[in-house]
Amino acid sequence: MGIGPSTKETTLHHFRDPxxxxxxxxxxxxxxxxxxxxxxxxxxxxxxxxxxxxxxxxVMRADGVIISSDGWGNSHVDYANTIEEIxxxxxxxxxxxxxxxxxxxxxxxEYMDTIVDINKSKEGIETExxxxxxxxxxxxxxxxxxxxxxxxxxxx
Amino acid sequence: xxxxxxxRKLVIKSFHINNVEFGNKTAIKGNNCIIDCQKIIELxxxxxxxxxxxxxxxxxxxxxxxxxxxxxxxxxxxxVLGSIGEGITHTLTGVYxxxxxxxxxxxxxxxxxxxxGILKEQMFFDRAGTPSKxxxxxxxxxxxxxxxxxxxxxxxxxxxxxxxFIGEYRKILKQKDGxxxxxxxxxxxxxxxGKKKVLIIKQVAGxxxxxxxxxxxxxxxxxxxxRSIIDMGNVPIIISPNEYRDGAIRAMT
Numbered sequence: 001m002g003i004g005p006s007t008k009e010t011t012l013h014h015f016r017d018p019x020x021x022x023x024x025x026x027x028x029x030x031x032x033x034x035x036x037x038x039x040x041x042x043x044x045x046x047x048x049x050x051x052x053x054x055x056x057x058x059v060m061r062a063d064g065v066i067i068s069s070d071g072w073g074n075s076h077v078d079y080a081n082t083i084e085e086i087x088x089x090x091x092x093x094x095x096x097x098x099x100x101x102x103x104x105x106x107x108x109x110e111y112m113d114t115i116v117d118i119n120k121s122k123e124g125i126e127t128e129x130x131x132x133x134x135x136x137x138x139x140x141x142x143x144x145x146x147x148x149x150x151x152x153x154x155x156x
Numbered sequence: 157x158x159x160x161x162x163x164r165k166l167v168i169k170s171f172h173i174n175n176v177e178f179g180n181k182t183a184i185k186g187n188n189c190i191i192d193c194q195k196i197i198e199l200x201x202x203x204x205x206x207x208x209x210x211x212x213x214x215x216x217x218x219x220x221x222x223x224x225x226x227x228x229x230x231x232x233x234x235x236v237l238g239s240i241g242e243g244i245t246h247t248l249t250g251v252y253x254x255x256x257x258x259x260x261x262x263x264x265x266x267x268x269x270x271x272x273g274i275l276k277e278q279m280f281f282d283r284a285g286t287p288s289k290x291x292x293x294x295x296x297x298x299x300x301x302x303x304x305x306x307x308x309x310x311x312x313x314x315x316x317x318x319x320x321f322i323g324e325y326r327k328i329l330k331q332k333d334g335x336x337x338x339x340x341x342x343x344x345x346x347x348x349x350g351k352k353k354v355l356i357i358k359q360v361a362g363x364x365x366x367x368x369x370x371x372x373x374x375x376x377x378x379x380x381x382x383r384s385i386i387d388m389g390n391v392p393i394i395i396s397p398n399e400y401r402d403g404a405i406r407a408m409t
Contacts, residue, residue: 003361004268004269005271005278006280010285010286011228011230011406012285012287012377013285014405015231015377019356023354024397027348028351030348030350030353031354031356031397033356033395033397034358034397034400035358035394037391038361038386039359040363040390041363045390049390052392056392057355060355062354064355067359068357068359070360070409071409128271129279129280130226130285131279131281131286134283135284136283136284
């Protein structure tokens with residue numbers, strides 16, 4: 001599985017992304033930027049790019065990371081790996097992704113303890129309705145609130 | 157150290173459209189957006205892999221029609237001053253482009269599930285990534301040549317043709333007097349000293365065909381000048397908040 005119609009983030013979504021709006025408008029947060037990372041085919045490459053993402057977060061001295069995934073299933077392999085690399089560096093993080101009853105993580109690790117599920121269909125499944133299971137403002141507010149709690153607890 | 161340092165300013169001016177119609181010339185007149193019927197043939201001929209293009213105007217609420225799989229929803233925006241992430245951008249509100257695609261053999265241009273069907277059943281309106289029920293939709297439907305292996309080139313050809321179509325409006329938007337805009341939004345890349353430093357990571361698709369993203373095109377939400385995340389080896393690339401909100405990503409998913 002990859003990106004189904006109901007979870008895919010269209011170009012319009014990126015143009016007015018609620019995650020960016022919620023985080024950048026919070027007066028208590030210094031938003032560093034948006035790191036875009038792809039999902040390569042092979043496992044070696046998946047680990048390579050995931051680790052690079054985590055090193056970026058570390059060298060930027062990020063106090064926290066919100067990681068969202070466009071796609072699930074196979075993409076969750078990349079997702080879990082990147083989360084693990086960030087977690088190992090003691091950087092608090094919160095994930096946003098599609099789970100529902102279908103998107104059970106193919107691999108997990110101890111750092112995947114705070115994940116916001118963006119499923120919105122009643123059946124809990126990836127549907128063929130464009131935009132149905134998209135990240136919305138409430139998901140982002142939830143994620144940022146969780147991250148604030150984690151940053152308070154885990155650092156300093 | 158406390159306080160805020162402003163690094164950069166981006167101004168997005170929107171021009172509201174409340175009517176879309178066909179005509180003899182690509183134009184934005186007041187709140188009217190006009191589509192040139194003659195241009196369609198030119199767009200068809202611009203790509204070898206394209207067999208046919210059909211452009212349709214979908215009025216607000218008029219969703220009882222069959223559409224091929226929805227490949228993307230694209231805003232119509234143009235850089236007026238500066239490059240992506242700074243300066244001035246003009247954008248249209250009230251109208252968005254919906255790109256759909258199929259090949260001559262009837263194969264939908266979608267992976268991992270396609271969204272063809274009656275529009276009202278296939279689109280959840282009013283999300284960040286979809287039009288609202290008050291918006292016009294310019295439906296750009298591409299039929300690609302049949303009998304070809306399903307490769308990146310097919311959806312890419314459809315996206316390119318659609319980008320050329322939007323390019324005609326970009327030329328007009330660049331000439332628009334900013335004082336006529338319906339809304340003006342100012343955005344700042346800034347440092348909030350002493351506050352918790354947060355990084356947003358967006359994991360995007362990068363595996364081929366409909367599973368690609370173009371980063372930092374020349375024009376907001378465009379194709380030309382953008383680099384495919386696949387071709388960049390999927391390695392992380394940093395985008396400033398203003399670059400991101402100025403259309404730094406063109407989703408091919």
